[in-house]
Amino acid sequence: xxxxxxxxxxxxxxxxxxxxxxxxxxxxxxxxxxxxxxxxxxxxxxxxxxxxxxxxxxxxxxxxxxxxxxxxxxxxxxxxxxxxxx
Numbered sequence: 001x002x003x004x005x006x007x008x009x010x011x012x013x014x015x016x017x018x019x020x021x022x023x024x025x026x027x028x029x030x031x032x033x034x035x036x037x038x039x040x041x042x043x044x045x046x047x048x049x050x051x052x053x054x055x056x057x058x059x060x061x062x063x064x065x066x067x068x069x070x071x072x073x074x075x076x077x078x079x080x081x082x083x084x085x086x
Contacts, residue, residue, distance in 0.1 A: 013039035045078050 010018075017038040021031065036042045052059075052070050060067040 011039060013041075041077070045074065049074055049078070 017035050020034055020038065048070055052067065052074065056067050056070075
């Protein structure tokens with residue numbers, strides 16, 4: 001099955017964010033913060049950064065592809081405070 005053909009189910013956090021946006025149109029000004037808070041994305045990025053920075057070398061000996069994917073995700077989705085694990 002190709003990635004585009006896979007069934008996608010939104011996370012609970014994404015559904016909470018969507019409900020909050022639908023209920024209060026004025027939230028559009030703070031939409032990025034709402035999404036970060038409800039989905040936990042910022043917290044997950046920080047946890048991933050800590051894992052890679054503290055255990056990246058250990059993990060890399062067993063699965064260099066996994067560490068490379070984690071670092072790529074940190075570079076792509078992180079910001080100035082996240083993603084400096086290299």
